[in-house]
Amino acid sequence: MAKVKGDIVIDIEKCKGCELCIAACPQGTLEKSKHVNQKGYLYIVKVEDNCTGCANCALVCPDAVITVYRQTSKAKQQVAKISNVTGDLTVTVKE
Amino acid sequence: MSEKKMLDDQHYEEMIQEESICINDNIVYEAPKSALYDTPMHYCPGCGHGVVHRLLAEVIEEMGILNDVIGVAPVGCSVLAYNYLNIDMSEAAHGRASAVATGIKRVLPEKLVFSYQGDGDLAAIGTGETIHTCNRGENILIIFINNGIYGMTGGQMAPTTLPDMKSTTSPFGRDVITMGAPLKMTDLVAQLPGTYYVTRQSVHKPTNVRKMKKAIQKSFEYQKQNKGTCFIEVVSNCPSNWKMTPVESNKWLEDNMLPYYPLGDLKTPDGK
Numbered sequence: 001m002a003k004v005k006g007d008i009v010i011d012i013e014k015c016k017g018c019e020l021c022i023a024a025c026p027q028g029t030l031e032k033s034k035h036v037n038q039k040g041y042l043y044i045v046k047v048e049d050n051c052t053g054c055a056n057c058a059l060v061c062p063d064a065v066i067t068v069y070r071q072t073s074k075a076k077q078q079v080a081k082i083s084n085v086t087g088d089l090t091v092t093v094k095e
Numbered sequence: 096m097s098e099k100k101m102l103d104d105q106h107y108e109e110m111i112q113e114e115s116i117c118i119n120d121n122i123v124y125e126a127p128k129s130a131l132y133d134t135p136m137h138y139c140p141g142c143g144h145g146v147v148h149r150l151l152a153e154v155i156e157e158m159g160i161l162n163d164v165i166g167v168a169p170v171g172c173s174v175l176a177y178n179y180l181n182i183d184m185s186e187a188a189h190g191r192a193s194a195v196a197t198g199i200k201r202v203l204p205e206k207l208v209f210s211y212q213g214d215g216d217l218a219a220i221g222t223g224e225t226i227h228t229c230n231r232g233e234n235i236l237i238i239f240i241n242n243g244i245y246g247m248t249g250g251q252m253a254p255t256t257l258p259d260m261k262s263t264t265s266p267f268g269r270d271v272i273t274m275g276a277p278l279k280m281t282d283l284v285a286q287l288p289g290t291y292y293v294t295r296q297s298v299h300k301p302t303n304v305r306k307m308k309k310a311i312q313k314s315f316e317y318q319k320q321n322k323g324t325c326f327i328e329v330v331s332n333c334p335s336n337w338k339m340t341p342v343e344s345n346k347w348l349e350d351n352m353l354p355y356y357p358l359g360d361l362k363t364p365d366g367k
Contacts, residue, residue: 006123007116018141018292018334024301041140050132055124056301062145063136071116 004070006053008046011065015043021057022064030057130181136177141341143331144172144240146298147307148179151209151238154311155182164207167196169221171213172247173240190221193228196235206317209236214255215245218280222254225280228249232289232323236314237325239280241348242333243352250336254278257355261337277355281328285361291323293362297330297353299345322364332357 008029015037022030022042030048053070124134130152155164164218166184168176169192177184187195192210200208217225217239225237244262245251252269253261255277259268261353264307269277292314296307307329314325330352332344 005116005170009117014135016140017272020141022139022342023342023345030351039135053123058124058126059304060146061294062138062140062142062149064131064145064149066124067117067122067126068124069117069121084206094127 004052006051006068006070008051008053008057008069009067009069010044010046011045012037012045013039014063014065015041016063017041017042017043018062020060020062024056024060026054026056027052097231127156130155132179134178134179136179139333140346141332141334142162142172142301143242143298143329146304147211147238147240147329147331148176149173150298150304150308150311151211152279154308154315158312158315159313160207161229163205164209165199165203167192167199167210169195169210169212169216170247171216172212174247176211177271190219191224193221193233193235193237194224196237197231197233200233200235204234205218207315208234209238209314211238211247212240213246214239214241214243214280215251215253218254218278222278222280224286226284229284229287229290229324229326232291232363234321234323236311236318236325236327238311239328241280241328241356242329243277244333244336246333250333255280257351258280273363279356279358281326284324284326289310289324290326290362291364292317292325292360294326294357294360295328295330295356297348297358298367299330299332299348303358313350328346328356330358 003011021061027050029046029051030049033045037043041093053068058066058068096201096337119358136145164182166182167219170189192212196208196210202226210256243257245253250262251264256262256269257277258271281295284290294310296306296310297303299357310327317325332348334341334344337344
């Protein structure tokens with residue numbers, strides 16, 4: 001079975017650390033952070049690299065802080081790679 | 096401070112050095128942008144209100160009815176819903192949301208009107224309004240958040256509190272002999288001829304969230320066709336007043352609330 005690659009982005013300043021996403025994640029990708037955000041909540045972070053982009057975490061999130069991405073076959077051909085972090089962004093197109 | 100910042104920077108650099116798939120083409124799911132304001136909600140961590148707000152916003156965006164929807168929020172935790180939903184909203188007195196929604200719908204029949212009420216509001220002080228609105232078959236959608244307790248005022252006993260459930264006004268558990276049995280409002284209004292679509296949903300699991308979204312979608316479709324009152328009960332949690340963590344409260348909801356308030360459609364157009 002081909003492995004589906006997904007990713008999530010969490011808006012940590014809006015996160016209240018309710019852990020419902022941790023309970024809903026079938027892969028065990030998420031964990032609680034050791035830092036607090038401005039509101040004083042221990043926010044949620046992604047710790048494992050096994051996200052499949054199933055969006056279960058985003059569906060149960062009461063504060064709508066999670067954006068889910070999943071690599072599509074079309075996007076596989078054109079992977080935008082950011083090679084230089086300091087200045088210029090170079091985009092390489094893979095076949 | 097500086098050490099934390101350095102660690103954060105390092106982590107960030109590591110993150111973007113990898114091939115990022117976080118591009119707009121790959122988005123599977125994102126929060127609704129136009130119907131939901133980008134502000135943190137005042138609800139407690141893990142509260143089901145946030146999920147229902149988000150689902151409402153999603154449906155409103157997907158159906159393209161942002162300028163045609165009017166919401167009515169009464170007193171309760173949902174009183175500040177207008178801070179989060181970017182639609183026209185009106186406040187109502189405690190329990191009178193369905194009466195106010197009736198008025199709005201009759202004056203502006205082309206608009207889609209919904210009321211968003213809690214259990215202390217809809218099932219206690221607003222029982223009369225709710226039953227008569229459903230009996231008249233007003234073309235509105237009533238969303239009823241049932242968490243078995245008065246959440247905003249500090250966890251007092253509501254009509255929907257389960258037998259033997261402890262609250263601040265029933266510290267030894269609800270005694271059904273003196274306090275009555277929990278009121279099943281959804282079963283009650285399903286018997287009335289005016290209602291068209293009556294269902295009970297929950298938002299504690301991803302599958303239930305998807306079903307809830309479909310229920311809201313259907314209700315707005317029926318309202319467009321002037322079919323009658325649509326009534327959605329959402330069995331929800333109240334981690335703060337149940338004195339549990341959000342995850343525990345969802346487990347408790349599944350073990351205790353759902354046997355008494357079974358999920359599913361109680362009245363559908365095809366009579367099933």
